[in-house]
Amino acid sequence: MRRGSLVQLILVAIAAAAAGTAIALLPNWLPQPASREAGRIHFVFWFLTGICIFIFSIVASVTAYAVVKFRRKPDDDSDGPPIHGHTGLEITWTAIPAILVTAITIVSAIVLAKDDAAGANPLRVNVVAQQFAWSFYYPAYGNKRSGILRLPVHRSVLLRMTSKDVVHSFWVPEFSQKQDVVPGLHPTLHITPTRVGTYPVICTELCGLGHALMRSQTIVMTETAFDKWAHGAQTAAAVGGGGSSIFNQQGCTACHRLAAAGATGTIGPDLDKLAAEAQRAGKPLASFVRESIVAPNGYVEKGYPKGIMPQDFGTKLSKTQLDALVRFLVSSAKKGTK
Amino acid sequence: MTATVASHETHVEHGPRRPPAGWRRLLFPGFLRTAWMVPLFFGIGCGIVVLCRWWGGWHPIWFGEIIVLVAALIAAPVGFLAGIGAFDYWARYAIGAPTVPEDHSGHGAYSWRDYFRVNTDHKVIGMQYLATTIFFFLAAGMLAMLVRAELAKPGMQFFNNQTYNGLFSVHASLMIFLFVIPAFAGLANFVVPLMLGAPDMAFPRLNALSYWLLPIAGTMMLCSFLVPGGAFAAGWTGYAPLSVHQPMGTIFFNMGVQWAGASSIMTALNFLVTIITMRAPGMTFWRMPLLVWANFTTSLLVVIATPFIAGSQFFVMFDRVMHTSFFETAGGGYPLGYQHIFWFYSHPAVYIMMLPGFGIASEVISVMSRKPIFGYRLMALSLLAILVLGFSVWAHHMFVSGMAPWLRVPMMVTTLLIAVPTGIKVFSWLATLWEVGFVSMFVIGGLSGIYLGAVPIDIHVSDTYFIVAHIHYVLFGGSLFTIFAGIYYWFPKMTGRMYNERLGKLHFWLTFIGFNATFFPMHLIGVQGMPRRVSDYDPVFANWNLFISVASFFLGASTIVFLYNMVTSMRFGPIAEANPWRGLTLEWQVSSPPPVFNFDEIPQVVGNPYEYGVPGAKHAVLGGGAREQVPVD
Numbered sequence: 001m002r003r004g005s006l007v008q009l010i011l012v013a014i015a016a017a018a019a020g021t022a023i024a025l026l027p028n029w030l031p032q033p034a035s036r037e038a039g040r041i042h043f044v045f046w047f048l049t050g051i052c053i054f055i056f057s058i059v060a061s062v063t064a065y066a067v068v069k070f071r072r073k074p075d076d077d078s079d080g081p082p083i084h085g086h087t088g089l090e091i092t093w094t095a096i097p098a099i100l101v102t103a104i105t106i107v108s109a110i111v112l113a114k115d116d117a118a119g120a121n122p123l124r125v126n127v128v129a130q131q132f133a134w135s136f137y138y139p140a141y142g143n144k145r146s147g148i149l150r151l152p153v154h155r156s157v158l159l160r161m162t163s164k165d166v167v168h169s170f171w172v173p174e175f176s177q178k179q180d181v182v183p184g185l186h187p188t189l190h191i192t193p194t195r196v197g198t199y200p201v202i203c204t205e206l207c208g209l210g211h212a213l214m215r216s217q218t219i220v221m222t223e224t225a226f227d228k229w230a231h232g233a234q235t236a237a238a239v240g241g242g243g244s245s246i247f248n249q250q251g252c253t254a255c256h257r258l259a260a261a262g263a264t265g266t267i268g269p270d271l272d273k274l275a276a277e278a279q280r281a282g283k284p285l286a287s288f289v290r291e292s293i294v295a296p297n298g299y300v301e302k303g304y305p306k307g308i309m310p311q312d313f314g315t316k317l318s319k320t321q322l323d324a325l326v327r328f329l330v331s332s333a334k335k336g337t338k
Numbered sequence: 339m340t341a342t343v344a345s346h347e348t349h350v351e352h353g354p355r356r357p358p359a360g361w362r363r364l365l366f367p368g369f370l371r372t373a374w375m376v377p378l379f380f381g382i383g384c385g386i387v388v389l390c391r392w393w394g395g396w397h398p399i400w401f402g403e404i405i406v407l408v409a410a411l412i413a414a415p416v417g418f419l420a421g422i423g424a425f426d427y428w429a430r431y432a433i434g435a436p437t438v439p440e441d442h443s444g445h446g447a448y449s450w451r452d453y454f455r456v457n458t459d460h461k462v463i464g465m466q467y468l469a470t471t472i473f474f475f476l477a478a479g480m481l482a483m484l485v486r487a488e489l490a491k492p493g494m495q496f497f498n499n500q501t502y503n504g505l506f507s508v509h510a511s512l513m514i515f516l517f518v519i520p521a522f523a524g525l526a527n528f529v530v531p532l533m534l535g536a537p538d539m540a541f542p543r544l545n546a547l548s549y550w551l552l553p554i555a556g557t558m559m560l561c562s563f564l565v566p567g568g569a570f571a572a573g574w575t576g577y578a579p580l581s582v583h584q585p586m587g588t589i590f591f592n593m594g595v596q597w598a599g600a601s602s603i604m605t606a607l608n609f610l611v612t613i614i615t616m617r618a619p620g621m622t623f624w625r626m627p628l629l630v631w632a633n634f635t636t637s638l639l640v641v642i643a644t645p646f647i648a649g650s651q652f653f654v655m656f657d658r659v660m661h662t663s664f665f666e667t668a669g670g671g672y673p674l675g676y677q678h679i680f681w682f683y684s685h686p687a688v689y690i691m692m693l694p695g696f697g698i699a700s701e702v703i704s705v706m707s708r709k710p711i712f713g714y715r716l717m718a719l720s721l722l723a724i725l726v727l728g729f730s731v732w733a734h735h736m737f738v739s740g741m742a743p744w745l746r747v748p749m750m751v752t753t754l755l756i757a758v759p760t761g762i763k764v765f766s767w768l769a770t771l772w773e774v775g776f777v778s779m780f781v782i783g784g785l786s787g788i789y790l791g792a793v794p795i796d797i798h799v800s801d802t803y804f805i806v807a808h809i810h811y812v813l814f815g816g817s818l819f820t821i822f823a824g825i826y827y828w829f830p831k832m833t834g835r836m837y838n839e840r841l842g843k844l845h846f847w848l849t850f851i852g853f854n855a856t857f858f859p860m861h862l863i864g865v866q867g868m869p870r871r872v873s874d875y876d877p878v879f880a881n882w883n884l885f886i887s888v889a890s891f892f893l894g895a896s897t898i899v900f901l902y903n904m905v906t907s908m909r910f911g912p913i914a915e916a917n918p919w920r921g922l923t924l925e926w927q928v929s930s931p932p933p934v935f936n937f938d939e940i941p942q943v944v945g946n947p948y949e950y951g952v953p954g955a956k957h958a959v960l961g962g963g964a965r966e967q968v969p970v971d
Contacts, residue, residue, distance in 0.1 A: 029865050082951035085713040094716075101755060109747050116743070166580035167673060169738065173867030180739045182674060183579065184667030187740035200876070204869040206573050208580055209499045212872035 005069070013061035020053035031173045034199060034220065036192040037115040038176035044104075044111050051100055115177070118190040122158040125149065129161065129168035129181040131310050132210030133251025134201055141230040147253050147263075149201060149218040151193050152226035159189045169205035172218055180205055193220040210310070213255070243328020246321050250313070260332035268309060269301040274333035277301055289329050293322065354452060355443045367423025368455055379417025383409025403586055406565070407659060411593040415554040423456045424547045445542070446934040456550065458542035460531050461932065463549050465832060467524025468825070470549075471517050474556045476897070478512035481505050483894050490887035492877045502873035504569030504587065508559055511574045511591060514691070515598040516556040518817045522694035523548075523605045525824045526633045528832060530609065532925035532932060533627050535618025535941040535958065540611040548604035555598035562590035573871060575684070578665035578676040582657045592655040599648045602690075606640035609633050618924070618958070620943035625957075627923045627947040628717055632697025635721045639686045639693070639728065647683035650676055677739055681732035689728045691813060693721060695820030702827050705921045710948040727752055806870050807860035814853055822849070822900070829907070830914030834931045837907035845899040852893030859886055922957040923947050 033039050126137040127149075138144045151157055161170060161181040168181040170189065174197075179189040203214035221229065244261055247253065253263035258271040269277060278288035281299040291298050294314035317325065357366040364370055387408050391399045419425060431437050444458045453466060485505050488496050497505065531539055539545045562569040567585020570576070581588050613634050617626070626634075653664040654676070663669025665676045704711045711717060730752040733745050822845075829837050863879045864870075875883065917926040924941055925932070941958045949955030 027862055029862060031865075031867055082710050082949065082955075083712065084710050085716070090713050090716055098755075105747075105751055108750055112746065166583070167577055167739075171869065178738045182740045184671075184673060185740045200867070202867070202869050206503070206577070206580065206871045208571075208584075209503070211503070212499065212874040 005065075008069075009061055009065050012065055013057045016060040016064075017053055017057035020056050024049050024053065030176075032195075033176065034172075034174035034193060034195040034197060035176065036194055037190065038174065039194075040111045040115060041176040044108055047107055048104060051104070055100075116190055118158045118188075119156045122156040122190070123152065125151075125157060125159050127159050127161040127170060127181065128164060129170070129203070130164040130251050131166065131208050132203070132214035132255070133253070134170075134203075134214075134216040135249075135251065138230060144230065145248065147248075147251075148216060150226060150229055151191070151218060151220050152223045153193050153196050153220050155192070155223070157191045157193070159191065160186055161189065162186050166207050167205050168203045168207050168214065171202045171204045172199050173202070174199040175218075178204065196220050196222060208310075210255075243324040243326070243331075246317070246325045247328060250317070250325075255309075258329075258332060260328075260335070269304055271329060271333070274329060278333075285333060286326060286330050289333075290322070290326050293317075293325065354446075354448065354455070367421070367426055369422070371423070372418050372421030375417040375421035376414050377417075379413040379420070380409045383413030386413075403589070404659060406586065407589050407593070407655075411558060411589065415558075415597065418554060419547070419550055422550055424543075424550050426456075427543055444546070445538075456546045458538070458546050459934065460527050460539045460542065460545060461832070461936075463545050464524050464526075464528030466549050467520055467527055467552070470552055470556070471521040471524060474512050474516035475521070476901075477556075477560060478509050478517060479894055479897065481509035481512070483891060485509060486887040486890040488873060489875070489883050491884065492875055492880050494874060497873070499873050500568050500571055500585075503571035503573075503871070504563065506871060507571050507573050507576075507591070508562065508569050511559050511570075511594070512556065513813070514574060514687070515595060516552065516559070518691045518813060518821070519602060519687075520552055520598070521821050522636070522691070522817075522824075523602070525698070525821070525828065526609065526629070526694060527605070529828060529925055530630055530633055531612060531616070532831075532928070532936055533630050533923050534613065534616055535621060535924050535937060535943065536612060536616035537935045537937065539608050540616055541608050544604055545608055548601045548608070551597045551601035551604075555594045555596075555601065558590050558594040558597065562587040562594075565590070575680065576651070576654065577680075578654050578657065579667070579671075579673055581654050582665065588658065589655055592651040595651045596648055599644045602640050603644050606637035606644075609637040610641065613637075618941045618943050620958075622943075624715065624718075625943055625946055627697075628700035628711060628714070628721075629694075629697035631718045631721055632693045632695075632700075635725045636690055636693045638725055639690050642729070643683045643686040643690070645683075646679050647687075650679040650683070653679070674736075674739060674741055677736050678732070678741070681735045682729075685732040685735060686728045688812065689724055691817045693724065695817050696721065698820045698824040698827070701921075701923070702823050704948045704950065705827075705919050708950045710946075710950055710952070714946070714948065727755055805864070807857050807864060810853075810857045810860070814857065819849075822846075825904075827919070828925075829904075830918050831925055831930050831932070833908050833911070834914055834929075835907055835911035836914045836918065837911055838903050841899055841903040845896060845903065848896035848899060849893065852889055852896050855889035856886055856893050922949060922955075924958050927958060927960050 030042055030045060033042055124139055126139060128135045128137065134147065134149070136146045136149045138146070159170070159179070161179060162185065163181045163183045165183060167183070169178060170181055171178040172191075174195075175191050175193070177189055177191055179187055181187070198217055198219050201216040201218050203211060207214060247258070247261050247263075252258075253261055255268035256263055256271045263271075274289065275285060278285045280301075281288055283291070283299075288299070292309075296309035296311060296313075314322075357363050357368065364374065384405055387401070387404050388399055391397075391401065391404075427437060427441070442458075444456060446459045447453055447457065447462045447465075453462060453469075457463060457466070484496070485502070488494075488502055488505075527539070527545065531537070559570075565586050568587055570581070570584060570587040570591035572581040572584050572588065572591075576588070576591060581591075613626075613630060653662075656662040657664050657666055657671070663671040665671045665673050667673060700711055700717060733741060734750065734753040737746055737750075826837065826842055829835075859882050863882050866879070868875050868879050914930045916929050918930075919926065924943075927941065928937060937960070939960060941960045943958045945955055945957050947957050949957065
């Protein structure tokens with residue numbers, strides 16, 4: 001190859017690499033990390049991106065160069081020189097990718113092992129997923145239950161997860177950690193939060209109608225704030241018997257607002273306004289509540305999409321449970337109107 | 339190494355059998371016969387269900403879902419196949435009626451009607467495949483437009499969640515099972531026997547049957563929108579146990595996959611036997627064009643892997659209709675079992691959708707750059723390497739699934755290793771383009787897409803974060819671009835006419851720009867925290883989503899250019915010569931379109947397929963009655 005064309009090729013490659021680097025650096029690709037694991041995963045991401053830019057610049061520059069330089073002239077019908085192969089070159093471009101992927105493998109394996117090491121005494125949290133809600137239990141604090149994942153900063157946390165129905169997946173983008181939640185299994189996920197703040201908990205495995213809305217939050221707090229919260233009394237709604245505890249266990253809090261249960265969901269209709277809604281539906285309050293649980297598509301409050309509310313509560317709940325839940329909702333609605 | 343084509347030497351060309359007049363026409367294979375055979379078989383299916391339930395004492399005796407499953411999704415399609423005539427020859431043979439082994443009455447196309455009947459000519463079947471798959475490609479593309487319309491703004495606009503989930507599920511299933519896989523099978527159907535110097539596929543009647551299974555599978559998936567509860571909505575991956583508890587549409591997916599899968603398996607067996615036994619004299623394995631190599635490895639993948647997805651879908655259906663517990667924890671089942679079985683097929687399926695594209699890329703790049711393929715043997719061997727490694731990487735789809743943790747690192751190693759043979763292929767294409775000097779390159783704009791499509795594959799191959807972008811770069815950039823390239827490249831051979839090159843270039847640039855504008859930003863929002871398969875999303879992603887939606891409509895519109903070009907060129911394009919690209923492989927050595935039995939004389943293969951620029955080099959000798967034994971290298 002002539003020296004001039006090599007220089008040209010290298011210039012094209014540098015331009016391609018610069019373009020790749022600009023695309024890699026200009027937009028905010030990764031969310032600001034909020035866990036030690038995220039920091040390591042981001043390192044792998046940038047390590048890989050560097051390799052990709054390297055490969056991309058070679059491929060793009062050779063393509064561009066060949067297309068421009070060796071373009072056929074309109075009256076030219078001749079064949080190119082018959083080059084069948086070059087052993088040295090072929091070994092090189094087998095070896096270089098092999099070395100690169102070996103490097104990627106080693107880096108990834110180390111990061112994976114470090115991320116999984118939860119240490120001697122992690123804070124254990126049991127995660128229960130169901131269509132379409134998350135519940136978090138703290139065995140170290142009397143199995144305290146919460147709809148929001150509250151975590152102390154800088155403490156190793158081991159989440160032990162299971163699902164009541166189908167496969168869900170737990171993801172906090174800022175933690176960069178993800179784990180499918182499978183019925184019948186109890187996979188674990190290790191997180192060490194490093195930044196106080198509030199981040200979304202997102203279900204990333206298609207789990208049915210309400211999948212897009214299966215969201216919760218994780219609040220990373222200072223050690224003292226967490227201790228105070230953890231030792232605080234369980235909210236009445238979560239421990240109380242009868243209807244209110246069913247309301248909590250079934251995950252209703254994820255979607256509905258109800259002051260009596262301390263629920264602040266906004267996906268479904270506001271249950272503090274049940275009386276007005278029953279009026280709009282033209283039904284007596286108690287039977288309206290019952291029908292809306294068993295057959296939620298019968299009447300759908302204006303402004304809310306049909307088919308989001310799970311339709312299997314009628315079979316999931318026993319008759320006594322259903323009665324208790326209806327009593328609880330009716331009584332809280334009546335209180336609300338007074 | 340002699341080919342077994344001697345029996346075809348004395349055939350006589352004659353048209354298809356004429357249908358009889360009067361009521362006997364109802365018995366003649368064709369759509370008229372399907373019109374009564376489909377209801378008949380449907381009735382038989384209903385009868386079987388009702389009898390079994392009555393005999394077993396199950397109530398209700400008339401149970402909608404089982405009737406749909408047995409009568410509509412199993413019996414009626416069999417009735418359709420029987421009516422169209424796919425089983426006629428075998429049925430006659432089975433009952434001892436006289437049959438003619440060399441009966442060519444179903445062979446070849448003499449009028450447009452011959453494309454609408456059971457035809458045993460591999461060229462006609464190839465065209466049937468392509469027309470059908472393009473139809474489902476358009477249907478699935480429309481579904482994607484609807485998905486993007488819903489996502490253009492945060493919040494719910496047009497559909498409820500179940501419909502939305504159905505839209506993307508059917509979109510993906512049609513694109514994968516009814517477009518990419520069979521479109522490659524269609525192209526190969528047309529080209530591979532020609533490239534081998536064979537008069538047809540090894541099993542022409544089986545070939546016809548495998549085509550006619552496709553419209554059944556596609557119709558089934560589309561029709562699932564019409565049943566109560568809507569289309570199947572658990573994604574094309576159909577993860578259990580969610581899919582077990584979905585409305586009735588799910589069984590349309592379960593069964594649609596069976597019909598499409600059966601079609602793939604039969605075609606793959608046919609390719610294997612054809613490639614192994616019907617190569618022209620002198621065509622050693624190391625003289626086969628790379629497209630033939632690609633289809634050989636693809637067919638091995640299909641034959642080994644496809645039964646696994648068939649099994650996984652049967653298990654889901656059994657869990658559903660027979661209350662077995664393959665994947666139901668309550669009955670002792672194992673939900674992750676589904677994912678293992680599913681991905682044991684579906685990862686090789688990625689290569690089923692890629693390797694034929696690699697083959698097309700090799701053909702087109704070599705011929706268009708007028709150069710031998712760089713490192714031909716390494717190219718073929720890397721196909722085999724991908725084949726072997728492809729079976730050892732499935733669990734990389736399950737890194738976060740909760741499977742045994744020790745599986746992760748080995749699967750990562752194999753997954754990354756597979757980048758090596760893929761890289762070899764990309765670099766070899768580069769080297770083929772290189773140093774070509776004054777080459778006749780890029781005579782067609784549409785062709786360069788393959789190349790640019792291949793680059794992101796290499797870059798994204800080890801990526802596991804932004805799945806939607808990744809899968810579209812692989813399947814759109816890798817598969818669809820090469821399908822387009824293949825259609826453009828063999829269009830003159832198939833139709834005997836040239837297409838409009840300017841429209842071809844326009845189509846390429848529109849598609850290329852639309853594709854990157856649509857899918858590149860998906861990487862970004864994926865990394866930033868937008869999960870896949872959601873009908874609604876965090877408003878912070880609103881701007882990018884609007885941009886992506888607009889770009890996707892632009893991309894969809896670019897297909898109109900392609901369709902217009904194809905339809906008008908097929909009718910009014912200038913007549914193509916036999917070998918417009920001056921290719922050396924055998925399909926270019928016969929007329930365009932080829933004669934009904936491909937070769938008037940058995941070609942003798944005397945050299946390698948890509949000897950461009952080698953003075954006096956020949957791949958094959960036709961005519962001249964050369965019958966002496968050709969030395970094998």
